[in-house]
Amino acid sequence: MNERSVSVGQSILAESASRAEEFRARMTEAGTFVVNLMSSPGSGKTSLLEATAQRLGDTYRLACLVGDIATNRDSDRLRRYMPAVQLTTGGACRLEPPLVEAGFQKLGLDQPADFLFIENVGNLVCPASFDLGEHMRIVVLAVTEGDDKPSKYPKAFRTSTACVLSKIDLLPYVPFQIDSAIADARSIRPDLEFFPLSAISGKGLDFWLNALIHYRNSRILNGCTK
Amino acid sequence: MHELSLVKHLLRLVDREAIAAGGGRVTRIRVLAGEFSGVEPDLLQSAFRIAAPATRAHDASLEIKVIPLEAECRGCGERTRVVDFRFVCARCGSNQIDVLSGEEFLLESITLLDEVDRGRHEFEGDRRGEPRPVRETSS
Numbered sequence: 059m060n061e062r063s064v065s066v067g068q069s070i071l072a073e074s075a076s077r078a079e080e081f082r083a084r085m086t087e088a089g090t091f092v093v094n095l096m097s098s099p100g101s102g103k104t105s106l107l108e109a110t111a112q113r114l115g116d117t118y119r120l121a122c123l124v125g126d127i128a129t130n131r132d133s134d135r136l137r138r139y140m141p142a143v144q145l146t147t148g149g150a151c152r153l154e155p156p157l158v159e160a161g162f163q164k165l166g167l168d169q170p171a172d173f174l175f176i177e178n179v180g181n182l183v184c185p186a187s188f189d190l191g192e193h194m195r196i197v198v199l200a201v202t203e204g205d206d207k208p209s210k211y212p213k214a215f216r217t218s219t220a221c222v223l224s225k226i227d228l229l230p231y232v233p234f235q236i237d238s239a240i241a242d243a244r245s246i247r248p249d250l251e252f253f254p255l256s257a258i259s260g261k262g263l264d265f266w267l268n269a270l271i272h273y274r275n276s277r278i279l280n281g282c283t284k
Numbered sequence: 285m286h287e288l289s290l291v292k293h294l295l296r297l298v299d300r301e302a303i304a305a306g307g308g309r310v311t312r313i314r315v316l317a318g319e320f321s322g323v324e325p326d327l328l329q330s331a332f333r334i335a336a337p338a339t340r341a342h343d344a345s346l347e348i349k350v351i352p353l354e355a356e357c358r359g360c361g362e363r364t365r366v367v368d369f370r371f372v373c374a375r376c377g378s379n380q381i382d383v384l385s386g387e388e389f390l391l392e393s394i395t396l397l398d399e400v401d402r403g404r405h406e407f408e409g410d411r412r413g414e415p416r417p418v419r420e421t422s423s
Contacts (some may be wrong), residue, residue, distance in 0.1 A: 060398040063312075064305040066391045070294045070315070151286055184286035187322035212369035213322050245370050248379040 081191030088170035091274035094192035099180030109257035111139035118172040152184035182211035201234040208243035227256040287331040310341040312395035353386030
């Protein structure tokens with residue numbers, strides 16, 4: 059019996075990361091800007107996507123993948139506005155690249171989309187550790203949550219480019235302080251951009267949509283295909 | 285609670301590295317987990333105990349070394365520890381800092397035990413040189 063030590067020094071998620079990288083490259087090539095939306099359950103990701111698709115859908119080709127532990131409810135809602143595939147994880151707390159690739163296949167798009175939205179499983183912990191091949195990661199924080207949430211879930215905020223503050227039509231009824239939330243989040247990620255909006259009233263939506271288009275144009279060379 | 289999934293990624297990598305190094309039973313796995321890697325060491329240990337029995341690392345020990353979250357300040361050049369996930373320089377207070385360590389989740393090394401197996405020649409002969417599957421040892 060002979061024991062020997064083998065030095066490895068490799069990232070344990072390297073395989074997952076390289077699949078994500080391949081997917082991103084494929085999407086960039088196709089002119090598809092991929093957005094990964096993360097948040098806790100009930101922060102309004104699906105409503106945000108509905109409102110976004112209603113307004114962007116005339117000009118851009120859209121598609122989405124929706125992660126949930128169970129049910130097709132969210133994809134049923136979103137299919138009214140764009141091709142949507144539900145990714146049910148069967149208990150898993152986040153999406154991973156193979157599930158996204160399979161879901162994308164299932165979309166069966168005839169022409170490439172300009173935007174592919176991935177609505178992650180409602181959870182601020184686990185999704186933060188997995189690159190799905192997105193061009194942009196967005197964290198959604200509802201004003202009905204605590205304005206100190208960024209510090210409690212730092213990785214979700216550190217790894218996101220922008221934060222949508224949703225449900226701002228409810229601000230008169232809740233103690234949420236927008237300035238405190240922004241300060242808290244920027245102590246974790248100084249350049250985090252903020253989009254306060256209400257998907258119900260439409261307030262703040264134009265700013266958000268223009269930014270989305272701007273983000274896409276900065277990463278994707280093709281114009282929109284519609 | 286994604287540690288079970290992380291452990292599956294880990295065990296796949298361990299298996300690949302063990303094969304590349306000539307095979308054998310894995311007796312020790314050393315992992316580096318950054319403070320900001322999203323990996324909870326205790327949960328990783330529990331998940332490992334659940335997932336390892338079906339693999340060549342079935343009786344391996346898992347050693348997890350936690351790597352502190354450290355950054356370098358772009359302003360004053362100070363190497364600073366990031367405390368409570370406040371990404372600011374401890375010396376000058378600048379928030380323009382670059383993370384140096386603490387985000388990694390790495391397989392540092394594995395220890396392999398060569399097993400001299402009495403049935404090996406016969407077994408390999410039967411399978412015409414196909415890679416020998418890991419035997420469940422009864423010890």
